Amino acid sequence: xxxxxxxxxxxxxxxxxxxxxxxxxxxxxxxxxxxxxxxxxxxxxxxxxxxxxxxxxxxxxxxxxxxxxxxxxxxxxxxxxxxxxxxxxxxxxxxxxx
Amino acid sequence: xxxxxxxxxxxxxxxxxxxxxxxxxxxxxxxxxxxxxxxxxxxxxxxxxxxxxxxxxxxxxxxxxxxxxxxxxxxxxxxxxxxxxxxxxxxxxxxxxxxxxxxxxxxxxxxxxxxxxxxxxxxxxxxxxxxxxxxxxxxxxxxxxxxxxxxxxxxxxxxxxxxxxxxxxxxxxxxxxxxxxxxxxxxxxxxxxxxxxxxxxxxxxxxxxxxxxxxxxxxxxxxxxxxxxxxxxxxxxxxxxxxxxxxxxxxxxxxxxxxxxxxxxxxxxxxxxxxxxxxxxxxxxxxxxxxxxxxxxxxxxxxxxxxxxxxxxxxxxxxxxxxxxxxxxxxxxxxxxxxxxxxxxxxxxxxxxxxxxxxxxxxxxxxxxxx
Numbered sequence: 250x251x252x253x254x255x256x257x258x259x260x261x262x263x264x265x266x267x268x269x270x271x272x273x274x275x276x277x278x279x280x281x282x283x284x285x286x287x288x289x290x291x292x293x294x295x296x297x298x299x300x301x302x303x304x305x306x307x308x309x310x311x312x313x314x315x316x317x318x319x320x321x322x323x324x325x326x327x328x329x330x331x332x333x334x335x336x337x338x339x340x341x342x343x344x345x346x347x
Numbered sequence: 348x349x350x351x352x353x354x355x356x357x358x359x360x361x362x363x364x365x366x367x368x369x370x371x372x373x374x375x376x377x378x379x380x381x382x383x384x385x386x387x388x389x390x391x392x393x394x395x396x397x398x399x400x401x402x403x404x405x406x407x408x409x410x411x412x413x414x415x416x417x418x419x420x421x422x423x424x425x426x427x428x429x430x431x432x433x434x435x436x437x438x439x440x441x442x443x444x445x446x447x448x449x450x451x452x453x454x455x456x457x458x459x460x461x462x463x464x465x466x467x468x469x470x471x472x473x474x475x476x477x478x479x480x481x482x483x484x485x486x487x488x489x490x491x492x493x494x495x496x497x498x499x500x501x502x503x504x505x506x507x508x509x510x511x512x513x514x515x516x517x518x519x520x521x522x523x524x525x526x527x528x529x530x531x532x533x534x535x536x537x538x539x540x541x542x543x544x545x546x547x548x549x550x551x552x553x554x555x556x557x558x559x560x561x562x563x564x565x566x567x568x569x570x571x572x573x574x575x576x577x578x579x580x581x582x583x584x585x586x587x588x589x590x591x592x593x594x595x596x597x598x599x600x601x602x603x604x605x606x607x608x609x610x611x612x613x614x615x616x617x618x619x620x621x622x623x624x625x626x627x628x629x630x631x632x633x634x635x636x637x638x639x640x641x642x643x644x645x646x647x648x649x650x651x652x653x654x655x656x657x658x659x660x661x662x663x664x665x666x667x668x669x670x671x672x673x674x675x676x677x678x679x680x681x682x683x684x685x686x687x688x689x690x691x692x693x694x695x696x697x698x699x700x701x702x703x704x705x706x707x708x709x710x711x712x713x714x715x716x717x718x
Contacts, residue, residue, distance in 0.1 A: 256406070258382060258383070258404065258406070258407055259407065262407075262410065262423065292410075292423045294426070294427070295408055295409065295410075295426045295427060296407040296408055296410065296426075297407075299408075300426075300427045300429065301429055306406065306407065306408055308405055308406040309406060309407075342406045342407075343406070
Protein backbone atom coordinates (compact mmCIF):
# COMPACT_ATOMS: atom_id res chain seq x y z
CA UNK A 250 0.00 0.00 0.00
CA UNK A 251 1.16 3.52 -0.76
CA UNK A 252 0.85 5.95 2.12
CA UNK A 253 -0.24 9.47 1.20
CA UNK A 254 -0.27 12.42 3.58
CA UNK A 255 -2.88 15.09 2.94
CA UNK A 256 -3.02 18.71 4.08
CA UNK A 257 -5.61 19.47 6.75
CA UNK A 258 -8.28 21.00 4.50
CA UNK A 259 -8.23 17.99 2.20
CA UNK A 260 -8.45 15.66 5.21
CA UNK A 261 -11.60 17.50 6.26
CA UNK A 262 -13.02 17.46 2.77
CA UNK A 263 -12.42 13.73 2.30
CA UNK A 264 -13.37 12.98 5.93
CA UNK A 265 -10.16 11.10 6.57
CA UNK A 266 -7.16 11.41 8.85
CA UNK A 267 -3.74 12.80 8.07
CA UNK A 268 -2.71 9.75 6.08
CA UNK A 269 -4.57 7.58 3.58
CA UNK A 270 -3.49 4.43 1.78
CA UNK A 271 -3.98 3.53 -1.85
CA UNK A 272 -3.03 0.47 -3.82
CA UNK A 273 -1.61 0.70 -7.31
CA UNK A 274 -1.35 -1.98 -9.97
CA UNK A 275 1.68 -1.34 -12.10
CA UNK A 276 4.46 1.21 -11.80
CA UNK A 277 4.17 3.49 -8.79
CA UNK A 278 4.53 6.82 -10.48
CA UNK A 279 3.68 10.30 -9.28
CA UNK A 280 0.69 10.44 -11.60
CA UNK A 281 -0.50 6.94 -10.67
CA UNK A 282 -0.57 7.84 -6.97
CA UNK A 283 -2.58 10.99 -7.63
CA UNK A 284 -4.94 9.04 -9.90
CA UNK A 285 -5.45 6.49 -7.14
CA UNK A 286 -6.10 9.13 -4.48
CA UNK A 287 -8.67 10.85 -6.68
CA UNK A 288 -10.32 7.56 -7.58
CA UNK A 289 -10.69 6.53 -3.96
CA UNK A 290 -11.76 10.01 -2.80
CA UNK A 291 -13.60 11.62 -5.72
CA UNK A 292 -14.28 14.72 -3.65
CA UNK A 293 -10.58 15.54 -4.02
CA UNK A 294 -10.82 15.72 -7.81
CA UNK A 295 -9.91 19.22 -8.87
CA UNK A 296 -8.45 20.16 -5.49
CA UNK A 297 -4.95 18.79 -6.08
CA UNK A 298 -4.76 18.95 -9.87
CA UNK A 299 -6.78 20.77 -12.50
CA UNK A 300 -9.70 18.66 -13.70
CA UNK A 301 -8.75 18.83 -17.36
CA UNK A 302 -5.04 19.62 -17.70
CA UNK A 303 -4.08 17.50 -14.65
CA UNK A 304 -1.55 20.20 -13.76
CA UNK A 305 -0.68 20.54 -10.08
CA UNK A 306 -2.50 23.38 -8.39
CA UNK A 307 0.14 26.08 -8.00
CA UNK A 308 -0.01 26.41 -4.20
CA UNK A 309 0.47 22.67 -3.58
CA UNK A 310 3.76 20.82 -3.41
CA UNK A 311 4.66 17.13 -3.61
CA UNK A 312 7.40 15.60 -1.46
CA UNK A 313 8.79 12.10 -0.88
CA UNK A 314 11.81 11.04 1.16
CA UNK A 315 12.67 14.72 1.71
CA UNK A 316 12.85 15.39 -2.02
CA UNK A 317 10.67 18.02 -3.68
CA UNK A 318 8.87 16.32 -6.56
CA UNK A 319 6.55 19.22 -7.33
CA UNK A 320 8.02 19.95 -10.72
CA UNK A 321 8.54 16.35 -11.80
CA UNK A 322 6.66 14.70 -14.63
CA UNK A 323 3.67 12.45 -13.86
CA UNK A 324 5.56 9.37 -15.05
CA UNK A 325 8.28 9.81 -12.44
CA UNK A 326 8.80 6.56 -10.51
CA UNK A 327 8.50 7.24 -6.78
CA UNK A 328 11.35 6.24 -4.43
CA UNK A 329 11.51 2.67 -3.20
CA UNK A 330 10.65 3.54 0.45
CA UNK A 331 7.38 5.06 -0.79
CA UNK A 332 6.66 2.03 -2.95
CA UNK A 333 7.26 -0.28 0.03
CA UNK A 334 5.10 1.88 2.32
CA UNK A 335 7.98 2.83 4.60
CA UNK A 336 7.78 6.52 3.74
CA UNK A 337 4.69 8.54 2.79
CA UNK A 338 4.13 10.52 -0.36
CA UNK A 339 3.29 13.99 0.92
CA UNK A 340 0.88 16.53 -0.55
CA UNK A 341 1.66 19.80 1.16
CA UNK A 342 0.00 23.20 0.99
CA UNK A 343 2.53 25.90 0.23
CA UNK A 344 3.21 27.83 3.41
CA UNK A 345 1.79 31.33 3.44
CA UNK A 346 -0.03 33.62 5.79
CA UNK A 347 -3.72 34.37 5.73
CA UNK B 348 -44.60 32.29 13.87
CA UNK B 349 -42.40 32.77 10.82
CA UNK B 350 -38.65 32.78 11.19
CA UNK B 351 -35.62 33.86 9.24
CA UNK B 352 -32.40 32.13 8.35
CA UNK B 353 -29.49 34.34 7.30
CA UNK B 354 -26.75 32.66 5.25
CA UNK B 355 -23.43 34.44 5.59
CA UNK B 356 -20.36 33.74 3.47
CA UNK B 357 -17.05 35.04 4.78
CA UNK B 358 -13.36 34.94 3.91
CA UNK B 359 -12.87 32.12 6.41
CA UNK B 360 -16.03 30.06 6.50
CA UNK B 361 -19.83 30.19 6.44
CA UNK B 362 -22.25 31.06 9.22
CA UNK B 363 -25.97 30.50 9.61
CA UNK B 364 -27.86 33.01 11.75
CA UNK B 365 -31.42 32.24 12.82
CA UNK B 366 -34.16 34.09 14.67
CA UNK B 367 -37.92 34.07 15.03
CA UNK B 368 -40.07 36.68 13.33
CA UNK B 369 -39.28 39.30 15.94
CA UNK B 370 -35.64 39.16 14.79
CA UNK B 371 -34.28 40.23 18.16
CA UNK B 372 -32.62 37.10 19.55
CA UNK B 373 -30.25 35.38 17.19
CA UNK B 374 -28.50 32.04 17.19
CA UNK B 375 -25.15 31.92 15.41
CA UNK B 376 -24.15 28.58 13.92
CA UNK B 377 -20.73 28.01 12.39
CA UNK B 378 -18.18 28.25 11.07
CA UNK B 379 -19.07 25.80 8.36
CA UNK B 380 -16.11 24.98 6.11
CA UNK B 381 -13.69 26.88 8.37
CA UNK B 382 -10.71 28.40 6.64
CA UNK B 383 -12.31 28.44 3.18
CA UNK B 384 -13.55 31.45 1.27
CA UNK B 385 -17.33 31.17 1.06
CA UNK B 386 -18.28 33.46 -1.78
CA UNK B 387 -21.98 32.69 -1.68
CA UNK B 388 -24.65 30.49 -0.13
CA UNK B 389 -28.25 30.47 -1.25
CA UNK B 390 -31.38 28.42 -0.59
CA UNK B 391 -33.87 27.11 -3.10
CA UNK B 392 -37.15 29.04 -3.21
CA UNK B 393 -38.84 25.74 -4.08
CA UNK B 394 -37.38 23.86 -1.12
CA UNK B 395 -35.95 26.14 1.57
CA UNK B 396 -34.00 23.33 3.21
CA UNK B 397 -32.04 22.78 0.01
CA UNK B 398 -29.01 25.04 0.21
CA UNK B 399 -26.06 25.43 -2.12
CA UNK B 400 -22.69 26.89 -1.21
CA UNK B 401 -19.60 27.96 -3.13
CA UNK B 402 -16.45 27.03 -1.23
CA UNK B 403 -13.07 28.02 -2.62
CA UNK B 404 -9.44 28.42 -1.72
CA UNK B 405 -6.30 29.69 -3.38
CA UNK B 406 -4.69 26.37 -2.47
CA UNK B 407 -7.39 23.86 -3.34
CA UNK B 408 -9.60 25.59 -5.90
CA UNK B 409 -13.36 25.29 -6.12
CA UNK B 410 -15.59 22.96 -4.09
CA UNK B 411 -19.37 22.97 -4.22
CA UNK B 412 -21.55 21.96 -1.29
CA UNK B 413 -25.23 21.09 -0.97
CA UNK B 414 -27.40 20.72 2.09
CA UNK B 415 -30.80 19.03 2.23
CA UNK B 416 -31.55 20.00 5.82
CA UNK B 417 -31.17 23.74 6.00
CA UNK B 418 -27.44 23.69 6.60
CA UNK B 419 -27.31 21.17 9.46
CA UNK B 420 -25.29 18.81 7.25
CA UNK B 421 -23.57 19.26 3.91
CA UNK B 422 -22.35 17.03 1.11
CA UNK B 423 -19.88 17.96 -1.61
CA UNK B 424 -21.21 17.86 -5.14
CA UNK B 425 -19.52 18.23 -8.51
CA UNK B 426 -16.86 20.92 -8.71
CA UNK B 427 -15.96 20.50 -12.37
CA UNK B 428 -16.56 23.75 -14.24
CA UNK B 429 -15.23 23.38 -17.77
CA UNK B 430 -15.91 25.99 -20.41
CA UNK B 431 -17.78 24.70 -23.44
CA UNK B 432 -15.69 24.56 -26.61
CA UNK B 433 -12.90 26.91 -27.53
CA UNK B 434 -12.44 29.44 -24.76
CA UNK B 435 -10.75 32.28 -26.63
CA UNK B 436 -9.56 35.37 -24.83
CA UNK B 437 -10.86 38.36 -22.92
CA UNK B 438 -8.89 41.53 -22.22
CA UNK B 439 -6.39 41.58 -19.39
CA UNK B 440 -6.00 44.66 -17.18
CA UNK B 441 -3.55 46.17 -19.65
CA UNK B 442 -5.78 45.50 -22.64
CA UNK B 443 -3.82 42.53 -23.95
CA UNK B 444 -5.66 39.27 -24.82
CA UNK B 445 -5.83 36.82 -21.93
CA UNK B 446 -7.16 33.26 -22.08
CA UNK B 447 -10.33 32.43 -20.22
CA UNK B 448 -9.48 30.53 -17.02
CA UNK B 449 -11.98 29.25 -14.47
CA UNK B 450 -11.15 30.56 -11.01
CA UNK B 451 -14.19 30.33 -8.73
CA UNK B 452 -17.95 30.50 -8.40
CA UNK B 453 -19.06 33.96 -7.29
CA UNK B 454 -22.83 33.62 -7.20
CA UNK B 455 -25.44 30.86 -7.04
CA UNK B 456 -29.04 31.39 -8.10
CA UNK B 457 -31.37 28.44 -7.54
CA UNK B 458 -34.36 28.07 -9.84
CA UNK B 459 -37.63 29.53 -8.58
CA UNK B 460 -39.43 26.23 -9.16
CA UNK B 461 -36.97 23.31 -9.19
CA UNK B 462 -34.61 22.68 -6.26
CA UNK B 463 -32.28 20.66 -8.49
CA UNK B 464 -31.71 23.48 -10.96
CA UNK B 465 -29.18 26.15 -10.06
CA UNK B 466 -27.38 28.80 -12.08
CA UNK B 467 -23.79 29.66 -11.19
CA UNK B 468 -21.98 32.86 -12.09
CA UNK B 469 -18.25 32.28 -12.26
CA UNK B 470 -14.88 33.99 -12.72
CA UNK B 471 -13.64 34.24 -15.49
CA UNK B 472 -17.11 35.39 -16.40
CA UNK B 473 -19.47 32.70 -17.60
CA UNK B 474 -22.73 31.14 -16.57
CA UNK B 475 -23.12 27.48 -15.65
CA UNK B 476 -26.20 25.46 -14.78
CA UNK B 477 -26.94 22.21 -13.01
CA UNK B 478 -30.26 20.44 -13.41
CA UNK B 479 -29.43 17.52 -11.15
CA UNK B 480 -28.77 19.15 -7.81
CA UNK B 481 -25.12 19.85 -8.47
CA UNK B 482 -24.10 16.41 -9.75
CA UNK B 483 -23.05 18.00 -13.04
CA UNK B 484 -22.43 21.58 -14.16
CA UNK B 485 -22.59 22.70 -17.79
CA UNK B 486 -21.85 26.09 -19.26
CA UNK B 487 -24.48 28.14 -21.07
CA UNK B 488 -21.91 29.20 -23.68
CA UNK B 489 -24.08 31.70 -25.50
CA UNK B 490 -23.15 34.38 -23.00
CA UNK B 491 -19.37 34.06 -23.28
CA UNK B 492 -19.68 33.61 -27.04
CA UNK B 493 -22.08 36.50 -27.46
CA UNK B 494 -19.47 38.27 -29.56
CA UNK B 495 -18.28 40.90 -27.15
CA UNK B 496 -16.39 38.53 -24.85
CA UNK B 497 -13.03 39.51 -26.28
CA UNK B 498 -13.70 43.07 -25.03
CA UNK B 499 -14.55 42.14 -21.47
CA UNK B 500 -11.97 43.20 -18.90
CA UNK B 501 -11.67 42.23 -15.23
CA UNK B 502 -12.58 44.64 -12.48
CA UNK B 503 -10.22 44.96 -9.55
CA UNK B 504 -11.73 41.84 -8.00
CA UNK B 505 -11.58 39.81 -11.19
CA UNK B 506 -13.76 39.15 -14.23
CA UNK B 507 -16.70 37.85 -12.26
CA UNK B 508 -20.31 37.15 -13.15
CA UNK B 509 -21.76 38.29 -9.84
CA UNK B 510 -25.50 38.87 -10.31
CA UNK B 511 -28.19 36.58 -11.67
CA UNK B 512 -31.83 37.70 -11.61
CA UNK B 513 -34.62 35.33 -12.65
CA UNK B 514 -37.85 36.85 -13.99
CA UNK B 515 -40.67 35.27 -11.94
CA UNK B 516 -43.17 35.93 -14.73
CA UNK B 517 -41.12 34.51 -17.60
CA UNK B 518 -38.97 31.43 -17.09
CA UNK B 519 -37.07 32.19 -20.29
CA UNK B 520 -35.89 35.62 -19.15
CA UNK B 521 -32.84 36.21 -16.97
CA UNK B 522 -30.60 39.17 -16.27
CA UNK B 523 -26.94 38.93 -15.33
CA UNK B 524 -24.14 41.38 -14.58
CA UNK B 525 -20.40 41.10 -14.98
CA UNK B 526 -17.55 43.23 -13.68
CA UNK B 527 -16.37 44.72 -15.95
CA UNK B 528 -18.49 43.96 -18.96
CA UNK B 529 -21.93 45.19 -17.97
CA UNK B 530 -25.45 43.78 -17.83
CA UNK B 531 -26.97 41.24 -20.21
CA UNK B 532 -30.43 39.76 -20.75
CA UNK B 533 -31.60 36.48 -22.21
CA UNK B 534 -35.15 35.87 -23.43
CA UNK B 535 -34.62 32.25 -24.41
CA UNK B 536 -33.44 30.57 -21.22
CA UNK B 537 -29.79 31.41 -21.66
CA UNK B 538 -29.19 30.36 -25.25
CA UNK B 539 -28.61 33.88 -26.55
CA UNK B 540 -27.86 37.13 -24.72
CA UNK B 541 -28.19 40.83 -25.39
CA UNK B 542 -26.08 43.55 -23.73
CA UNK B 543 -28.39 45.96 -21.89
CA UNK B 544 -26.12 48.90 -21.15
CA UNK B 545 -27.67 51.81 -23.05
CA UNK B 546 -27.73 54.93 -20.93
CA UNK B 547 -24.75 53.92 -18.81
CA UNK B 548 -21.92 56.46 -18.73
CA UNK B 549 -18.52 55.27 -17.55
CA UNK B 550 -15.86 57.94 -17.76
CA UNK B 551 -13.11 55.48 -16.83
CA UNK B 552 -13.30 53.52 -20.11
CA UNK B 553 -12.20 54.70 -23.57
CA UNK B 554 -15.76 55.01 -24.87
CA UNK B 555 -17.93 56.08 -21.93
CA UNK B 556 -21.07 54.87 -23.73
CA UNK B 557 -19.68 51.59 -25.05
CA UNK B 558 -21.96 48.62 -25.59
CA UNK B 559 -19.88 46.61 -23.10
CA UNK B 560 -17.09 47.36 -20.65
CA UNK B 561 -19.05 48.99 -17.84
CA UNK B 562 -18.21 47.99 -14.30
CA UNK B 563 -21.66 47.10 -13.02
CA UNK B 564 -21.45 46.27 -9.33
CA UNK B 565 -24.94 44.92 -8.73
CA UNK B 566 -28.46 44.90 -10.13
CA UNK B 567 -31.71 44.24 -8.26
CA UNK B 568 -35.35 43.60 -9.10
CA UNK B 569 -38.66 43.48 -7.27
CA UNK B 570 -40.52 40.32 -8.32
CA UNK B 571 -43.76 42.22 -8.94
CA UNK B 572 -42.05 44.52 -11.48
CA UNK B 573 -39.56 42.41 -13.43
CA UNK B 574 -39.10 45.06 -16.11
CA UNK B 575 -37.77 47.52 -13.55
CA UNK B 576 -34.17 46.98 -12.54
CA UNK B 577 -31.98 49.00 -10.23
CA UNK B 578 -28.21 49.15 -10.64
CA UNK B 579 -25.30 50.17 -8.47
CA UNK B 580 -22.50 50.84 -10.92
CA UNK B 581 -18.82 51.57 -10.24
CA UNK B 582 -20.07 55.14 -10.11
CA UNK B 583 -23.77 56.02 -10.51
CA UNK B 584 -26.99 54.45 -9.31
CA UNK B 585 -29.23 53.66 -12.27
CA UNK B 586 -32.73 52.49 -13.11
CA UNK B 587 -34.44 50.94 -16.12
CA UNK B 588 -38.18 50.41 -16.60
CA UNK B 589 -37.97 48.53 -19.87
CA UNK B 590 -35.96 45.47 -18.89
CA UNK B 591 -32.66 47.12 -19.70
CA UNK B 592 -33.64 48.86 -22.91
CA UNK B 593 -32.43 52.13 -21.44
CA UNK B 594 -31.03 53.22 -18.09
CA UNK B 595 -31.41 56.57 -16.35
CA UNK B 596 -29.41 57.87 -13.44
CA UNK B 597 -31.17 58.07 -10.06
CA UNK B 598 -28.21 59.01 -7.85
CA UNK B 599 -30.00 62.22 -6.82
CA UNK B 600 -28.87 63.53 -3.43
CA UNK B 601 -26.65 60.61 -2.43
CA UNK B 602 -23.43 61.80 -0.75
CA UNK B 603 -21.53 59.61 -3.22
CA UNK B 604 -22.90 57.31 -5.89
CA UNK B 605 -20.07 54.81 -5.62
CA UNK B 606 -20.91 51.60 -3.80
CA UNK B 607 -21.49 47.91 -4.21
CA UNK B 608 -24.86 46.45 -3.07
CA UNK B 609 -28.35 47.57 -4.01
CA UNK B 610 -31.59 45.90 -2.96
CA UNK B 611 -35.35 46.39 -3.04
CA UNK B 612 -37.87 46.31 -0.17
CA UNK B 613 -39.87 43.07 -0.21
CA UNK B 614 -43.28 44.77 -0.32
CA UNK B 615 -42.58 48.23 -1.74
CA UNK B 616 -41.16 48.04 -5.27
CA UNK B 617 -40.15 51.70 -5.22
CA UNK B 618 -38.21 51.45 -1.97
CA UNK B 619 -34.55 50.72 -2.56
CA UNK B 620 -31.38 50.62 -0.49
CA UNK B 621 -27.73 51.37 -1.18
CA UNK B 622 -24.62 51.82 0.96
CA UNK B 623 -22.60 54.77 -0.37
CA UNK B 624 -18.84 54.29 -0.30
CA UNK B 625 -16.42 57.17 -0.58
CA UNK B 626 -14.80 56.33 -3.92
CA UNK B 627 -13.14 53.66 -6.01
CA UNK B 628 -9.86 54.39 -4.29
CA UNK B 629 -11.32 54.75 -0.78
CA UNK B 630 -13.46 51.70 -0.11
CA UNK B 631 -15.00 52.93 3.14
CA UNK B 632 -18.01 55.07 4.06
CA UNK B 633 -17.77 58.86 3.74
CA UNK B 634 -16.72 60.62 6.94
CA UNK B 635 -16.33 57.31 8.77
CA UNK B 636 -20.13 57.06 9.09
CA UNK B 637 -21.80 53.82 8.07
CA UNK B 638 -25.08 54.89 6.49
CA UNK B 639 -27.58 52.94 4.47
CA UNK B 640 -29.50 55.22 2.13
CA UNK B 641 -33.14 54.53 1.34
CA UNK B 642 -35.25 55.92 -1.47
CA UNK B 643 -39.02 55.47 -1.27
CA UNK B 644 -39.48 56.99 -4.72
CA UNK B 645 -37.52 54.58 -6.86
CA UNK B 646 -34.44 56.75 -6.73
CA UNK B 647 -33.30 60.39 -6.84
CA UNK B 648 -34.61 61.24 -3.36
CA UNK B 649 -32.59 59.47 -0.69
CA UNK B 650 -32.59 59.54 3.11
CA UNK B 651 -29.77 58.35 5.36
CA UNK B 652 -30.55 55.54 7.79
CA UNK B 653 -28.21 55.74 10.75
CA UNK B 654 -29.98 54.61 13.92
CA UNK B 655 -27.90 51.79 15.39
CA UNK B 656 -25.10 52.06 12.84
CA UNK B 657 -21.64 53.40 13.77
CA UNK B 658 -21.44 57.12 13.04
CA UNK B 659 -17.79 57.71 13.72
CA UNK B 660 -14.49 56.01 12.93
CA UNK B 661 -16.07 53.34 10.75
CA UNK B 662 -13.97 52.28 7.78
CA UNK B 663 -15.50 49.01 6.62
CA UNK B 664 -16.86 48.18 3.19
CA UNK B 665 -20.06 46.38 2.20
CA UNK B 666 -19.51 44.06 -0.75
CA UNK B 667 -21.90 43.58 -3.65
CA UNK B 668 -23.50 40.30 -2.54
CA UNK B 669 -23.63 41.25 1.14
CA UNK B 670 -27.12 42.79 1.38
CA UNK B 671 -30.48 41.01 1.42
CA UNK B 672 -34.10 41.46 2.50
CA UNK B 673 -36.55 39.12 4.17
CA UNK B 674 -40.23 38.83 3.26
CA UNK B 675 -41.85 39.23 6.67
CA UNK B 676 -44.69 41.77 6.96
CA UNK B 677 -42.29 44.31 8.39
CA UNK B 678 -39.52 43.85 5.87
CA UNK B 679 -36.12 43.08 7.35
CA UNK B 680 -32.94 44.41 5.75
CA UNK B 681 -29.55 42.79 6.35
CA UNK B 682 -26.00 43.53 5.36
CA UNK B 683 -22.52 42.33 6.24
CA UNK B 684 -19.27 44.26 6.33
CA UNK B 685 -15.64 43.59 5.62
CA UNK B 686 -15.14 44.17 9.36
CA UNK B 687 -17.15 41.05 10.14
CA UNK B 688 -20.36 42.66 11.38
CA UNK B 689 -23.77 41.54 10.18
CA UNK B 690 -26.42 44.20 10.78
CA UNK B 691 -30.17 43.64 10.72
CA UNK B 692 -33.07 46.04 10.59
CA UNK B 693 -36.47 44.50 11.37
CA UNK B 694 -38.29 47.69 10.38
CA UNK B 695 -37.33 48.41 6.79
CA UNK B 696 -34.17 50.26 7.70
CA UNK B 697 -35.44 52.64 10.38
CA UNK B 698 -33.26 51.04 13.06
CA UNK B 699 -30.35 48.64 13.00
CA UNK B 700 -28.55 46.31 15.37
CA UNK B 701 -25.67 43.94 14.87
CA UNK B 702 -26.58 40.25 14.83
CA UNK B 703 -22.92 39.38 15.20
CA UNK B 704 -19.87 41.62 15.30
CA UNK B 705 -16.66 39.68 14.89
CA UNK B 706 -16.89 37.33 11.95
CA UNK B 707 -14.23 37.20 9.24
CA UNK B 708 -14.78 39.69 6.41
CA UNK B 709 -18.28 39.14 5.04
CA UNK B 710 -18.51 38.30 1.34
CA UNK B 711 -22.21 37.54 1.02
CA UNK B 712 -25.51 37.68 2.89
CA UNK B 713 -28.70 35.92 1.89
CA UNK B 714 -31.94 35.63 3.84
CA UNK B 715 -34.58 32.94 3.84
CA UNK B 716 -38.04 33.67 5.24
CA UNK B 717 -39.33 30.42 6.68
CA UNK B 718 -42.92 29.53 7.60
